[in-house]
Amino acid sequence: MGGAAAAAAVALLAATRRRPAAGPLAFLLPRAARAGLHEAAAPAAEEEKGRTRRRRRRRSSSSRLLGPDIPDTWDSPPRAAARPSPPSGAGVDYDSTATIIDGKSVAEDIRFQIAEEVRQMKNAVGHVPGLAVVLVGDRRDSESYVRYKIKGCEEVGIKSLLAELPGNCTEDVVVDSVSRFNEDPSVHGILVQLPLPQHMDEERILSAISLEKDVDGFHPLNVGNLALRSRKPLFVPCAAKACLELLLQSGIELMGKHVTVIGRSKVVGLPTSLLLQRHHATVSIIHAFTTNPEEITRQSDIVISAAGVANLVRGSWLKKGAVVIDVGTNPIEDPTSDYGYRLTGDVCFEEAVKLASAITPVPGGVGPVTIAMLLANTLDSAKLAYGLATESPEL
Ligand SMILES: NC(=O)C1=CN([C@@H]2O[C@H](COP(=O)(O)OP(=O)(O)OC[C@H]3O[C@@H](n4cnc5c(N)ncnc54)[C@H](OP(=O)(O)O)[C@@H]3O)[C@@H](O)[C@H]2O)C=CC1
Ligand SMILES: Nc1nc(=O)c2c([nH]1)NC[C@@H]1CN(c3ccc(C(=O)N[C@@H](CCC(=O)O)C(=O)O)cc3)C=[N+]21
Structure with missing residues (x-):
């Protein structure tokens, strides 16, 4: 986001109010056209419309957004194939009150808040959070998911780094890439996109990610601490x-x-x-x-x-x-x-x-x-690294 857009986004944030009490789910109902972050610098009339929309979508007080958060050795039975499709409901009135x-709207709100916090961080310490993604091989679905993550970073002002490695590289090459990101102080989150090629030991590679940068939360210590009530x-x-x-x-x-x-x-x-x-x-x-x-x-x-x-x-x-x-x-x-x-x-x-x-x-x-939460975890990690938070937030 450029400087002018960021300033407008701040003005927009200041103008927002808490969501008025309505039906518990009313503010999440789909809407025709949703203002993206890039529209924060829109002209006054558009901005006013955006404010109204955002007011409707204020977060509920029960939600906690930003937090700096066993090996699976069972044999699986043959994976069930996709079930036969039920009759198509395309164009049918669902007769539903669900x-x-x-x-998308929830994610947009979260990104909006993150963008504001990233801006404040830049002002306070002169740095922005950084996310490193390690992509091994050329699976199309993985490439798409990684693209979404990088786009999400761009939208909120988080720096992203991508290491693209060939599917036939060795496990050591992946671990080396992770180690370099571990040592890079501008990187606060490291994500190794899964699945990895079959010849690689996933546990070894994921365990190489330093605990403080494990924004995926897959490190055994993070999983263990999630499982233990006192931790x-x-x-x-x-x-x-x-x-x-x-x-x-x-x-x-x-x-x-x-x-x-x-x-x-x-x-x-x-x-x-x-x-x-x-x-x-x-x-x-x-x-x-x-x-x-x-x-x-x-x-x-x-x-x-x-x-x-x-x-x-x-x-x-x-x-x-x-x-x-x-x-x-x-x-x-x-x-x-x-x-x-x-x-x-x-x-x-x-x-x-x-x-x-x-x-x-x-x-x-x-x-x-999910993508918005990755950005939130990366921001929280950077807050801890720069002393802007002293512990991970409540879960
Ligand atoms: N929308 C999002 O943000 C995300 C979506 N996903 C999607 O979620 C899905 C699951 O992902 P992931 O957990 O990584 O997948 P995995 O294949 O790692 O795990 C699937 C789990 O589902 C269980 N399972 C498989 N088939 C059946 C079945 N017929 N009945 C009951 N349980 C079954 C497996 O059981 P068992 O342990 O016994 O093998 C396993 O525990 C995928 O479609 C993935 O694309 C994943 C991450 C984020
Ligand atoms: N280290 C690691 N961490 C992950 O969190 C991880 C991973 N590896 N490997 C793959 C799964 C899958 N996953 C998704 C994330 C976002 C969407 C997503 O944004 N889906 C869009 C659709 C996207 C589209 O239209 O293509 C949606 O549901 O609207 C989907 C799936 C994260 N995963």
Whole structure:
């Protein structure tokens, strides 16, 4: 963001007020056109419209945004292929009163706040946060996700560095790249994009990231501290934080609620279930060996799915009024799309939206908030490095 735009963004921030009390989810309803950060320097009339929109979307007081947060050795059964698609709901009136939780809007608010804090940091210490991304190989999906992360950095004024390594390089080359970023004082966060090529020892590479720069929160010590009630991790994995942020911002109570998490990976399922327990939810975990998963989800107030299986969660898996958070991001063939495929979640949206009280879409739900949380973790890391914070914030 340029100087003028940043100044306008500050003015805009100063003009915002807390969200007026409305229905708990009213401020997250989708809107036709959402002002991006780049529009902060828009002319006065546009700016006034932006202010009104932002006022409507102020964060709820229960949400905590910025925080500086076991090896998986089980054998997996053969991975279930994408389930057969249910009848297409395209163009159909869903006959639903569910709130569609707008992740893009939540992410935009978070980025807006981060941009302001980055500006303040620059004024205070003359430095901005830095995020280093290590990308090994040429998987198209990984390349896209890395692009989103770098674009997110640009939008909020975080410096980004990218190390692109060939898929056939050695593990040592990746570890060396991580080590260089560990030693670079302008880098506050290091992310090694997963999955890594099969010949590499993921645990070894992730453990090479210094604890203070582990903005993905995958370091065993960060995972362990997340699991222990008396401890606090430096960083919490971004997708888990995103799920909690969406629930809290949507005014959804967690204490004593039965939440089912589908998936137990270190990227999403495991940290999400641990974070939910810290918020006093009663958590059930479903994985690939679970029998009759639908019996568990049918009893759940909240279902969070991160299995990576398209259309796994059908309407019949949900109780009426359940809240559904769909983390799954699965490419499925679609000859009508420009690229020949489109992204879909784990949840059969057309069926679930008829039963749920609130639901995240894919795309436009958890994904953009995950990226925003990566920026938040990087900012928090830089705050600690420059002495602007003394400990990681509450989870
Ligand atoms: N939107 C976002 O921000 C993000 C989205 N994602 C998406 O989330 C999904 C999951 O990602 P990730 O956790 O990295 O994936 P993994 O493959 O590492 O883990 C998947 C988990 O789901 C479980 N699982 C797989 N199939 C089934 C099934 N049929 N029934 C029940 N459980 C099942 C597995 O069980 P087991 O442990 O027994 O093998 C495993 O624990 C993917 O679609 C990914 O693209 C990921 C990160 C962020
Ligand atoms: N070290 C590491 N950390 C990760 O956090 C990590 C990773 N590796 N490897 C892959 C998974 C996946 N993941 C996503 C992040 C954002 C979107 C996202 O922004 N999705 C958009 C859609 C994007 C599109 O349209 O292509 C959305 O849902 O709206 C999706 C998936 C993070 N992961």
